[in-house]
Amino acid sequence: QITLKESGPTLVKPTQTLTLTCTFSGFSLSSNGVGVGWIRQPPGKALECLALIYWDDDKRYSPSLKSRLTITKDTLKNQVVLTMTNMDPVDTATYYCAHLMSGYGSEYFDYWGQGTLVSVST
Amino acid sequence: DIQMTQSPSSLSASIGDRVSITCRASQNIRKYLNWFQQKPGKAPKLLIYSASSLQSGVPSRFSGSGSGTDFTLTISSLHPEDFATYFCQQSYIAGFTFGPGTNVDIK
Numbered sequence A: 001q002i003t004l005k006e007s008g009p010t011l012v013k014p015t016q017t018l019t020l021t022c023t024f025s026g027f028s029l030s031s032n033g034v035g036v037g038w039i040r041q042p043p044g045k046a047l048e049c050l051a052l053i054y055w056d057d058d059k060r061y062s063p064s065l066k067s068r069l070t071i072t073k074d075t076l077k078n079q080v081v082l083t084m085t086n087m088d089p090v091d092t093a094t095y096y097c098a099h100l101m102s103g104y105g106s107e108y109f110d111y112w113g114q115g116t117l118v119s120v121s122t
Numbered sequence B: 001d002i003q004m005t006q007s008p009s010s011l012s013a014s015i016g017d018r019v020s021i022t023c024r025a026s027q028n029i030r031k032y033l034n035w036f037q038q039k040p041g042k043a044p045k046l047l048i049y050s051a052s053s054l055q056s057g058v059p060s061r062f063s064g065s066g067s068g069t070d071f072t073l074t075i076s077s078l079h080p081e082d083f084a085t086y087f088c089q090q091s092y093i094a095g096f097t098f099g100p101g102t103n104v105d106i107k
Helices: none
Strands: A003-007 A018-025 A034-041 A048-054 A059-061 A069-074 A079-084 A093-103 A106-112 A116-120 B004-007 B010-013 B019-025 B033-038 B045-049 B062-067 B070-075 B085-090 B102-106
Touching (some): A003 A106, A018 A034, A018 A116, A034 A079, A034 A106, A048 A069, A059 A069, A106 B045, B010 B019, B045 B062, B070 B085
Antiparallel strands (some): A003 A018, A018 A079, A034 A048, A048 A059, A093 A106, B019 B070
16 A cells, blocks of 8 residues: 655745655655656645656656755655755645656656645745 | 646536546647546545556546547546546656646536
């Protein structure tokens, strides 16, 4: 059974750096074809994929946010960490992590965490 | 970036209705298109991957079609639990952009 759970601060101040941790079980991030992604959703708005990390440590970032994002994995701890620098009130959103299946002709998020709401405010 | 659009942005339908939602990509994404259902306060749920493959456990009334730039999600007969927001997502190029969503509510 695959599960994922996000953890981190619920409130950050503008200009601070956000660090979120995704702790997962039921799969290994060293298995071929597996990845973990971070996706966010501002209140009442659409989803936005922020970053992906694959089993082989390949990393992909949203082009518009690439300069602010870093994604890393700890295979032994079953964790993926996302850092986002220079936070702004527009970054207020629910942040999800999700399990990614990657294969020939397909890549998709099939299991999601419950999400964590992060507010950016003074 | 690949831009994703969806139409309609919202629709009202009745139980038993056949419903179709369209998703369009700004460039060819082959069949790298996924569909999600989301209910208020919940994480998205994968329905369809690779444009037309039904995710395990998803009812067969959901189906997907299309390739290239134009895609469709169809619900053959709307059930009460299907009232939700539906998002398409391209997984062809980094960014994995989502569409803006289609809200399906009760007529």
